[in-house]
Amino acid sequence: MSPSASEFAFELELCAHLEARRSGIVARQLGASVADPGGRILDVVCVAPGPEFEDRTAITSETVPDAAIESDVGPGRARYWKNAVPDDCHPDHARRAVERACEIGFFERERRKGREYVRQVARYPDWYGRLVGIENKPDLGRPGDLEAQLRTDVSLALVDEAILATESYVTRAHLNRIPDEVGVWRVHRDGSRTAQSGALESDLEVEVEVIREPTPLPVDEPGIEPLESRPGRTDIAVVPPDEKARARRRLAERAYGKGWRTYGIPDCRACEPTDPADTGATLPHCEWADRLVDANSRCGPSCPGYEPAADPDEIDLEAERDRRTPWVADPTGKRRRQSGLGQFE
Ligand code: SF4
Secondary structure (H helix, E strand, C coil): CCHHHCHHHHHHHHHHHHHHHCCCEEEEEEECCCCCCCCCEEEEEEEEECCCHHHHHCCCCCCCCHHHHHCCCCCCCCEEHHHHCCCCCCHHHHHHHHHHHHHCCCEEEEEECCEEEEEECCCCCCCEEEEEEEEECCCCCCCCCHHHHHHHHHHHCCCCEEEEEECCCCCHHHHHHCCCCCEEEEEEEECCEEEECCEEEECCEEEEEEEECCCCCCCCCCEEEEEEEECCEEEEEEECHHHHHHHHHHHHHHHHHHCCCCCCCCCECCECCCCHHHHCCCCCEECCCCEECCCCCCCCCCCCCCCECCCCCCCCHHHHHHHHCCCCCCCCCCCCCCCCHHHHC
16 A cells, blocks of 8 residues: 555544644544444544533543443432433443443542442533544545445534545545535645654655535534445434434543554564654654554564564653643542442452
8 A cells, every 4th residue: 555545644644733733632533423333433533622621631531431421420429329320321331330430530439338329529521612523535536435424424413524634636526426514625745754864854744725614514403324225225313412412422532532642653673653743743654664554453574574673662652642732641630539449348
């Protein structure tokens, strides 16, 4: 695959570019279906900060489980844990959500008369604003399911804006094939690199040319989610606004917890990670392939350029995210005391 066609490299470079220019959270590869979980994965999601963004960063660096947010717990009065989660929540799921909420510091618990009670450490804040979903298709000559994916984004309207990002020259015919509401960006990448005085200098640059602005999508109205398609027929689900609102919150929470630095750095001598001062993030650049590489899918002994690294660099991408974005890796938290399940047993 040529560098220009590498969706992985394209995605990482675009994320680094967006992170440097937008406030809030940038994340990638997040589920954005409601009726058919996993049916639609958004390549990139940008979450604009809401009025209480800082309150969210003070709670936990992780994704808060939806059942814990939905719970009738609140920060004031502790409740028996079984009564704290929504009635429609399966007991196993409820238990896991309570455990997770305690583990990440969103709930604290106490023992009374042999029963476990929980409360929120803080009121769940109004922390996110607009959600933007970006579909990456560097090469429009190989569109795959692009049209169907974008039609889903528009008819479901889970995100406030849907955008197609490409490296291809965008023709009128391309624009006619995708819904009018979808914004279109042409992304110009300059991956030229020069070695000077033995040191690698990177001038990896990304510019975004707006070909068409997106039209805001009706996130507060019912959405239509296409499900299975058969010849002559497509099953759909109508998604009511309250379900969409919950799904939007789940999406924002997943974005907050996950971010976009979810790639690995190849354990290979050919890997020369980029300098975040130049590229906005430590990106897994391979000298042998002369492009960014996905350590999880392409790297290893089966690659002809592979040579095990003698002393692999320790690169802490979480610490980098903490330094370079408003996400906080280790908030002091609001727990009055740390409580593990073990202390009750
Ligand atoms: S395994 Fe291959 S693609 Fe991966 S860093 Fe090494 S040479 Fe590059």
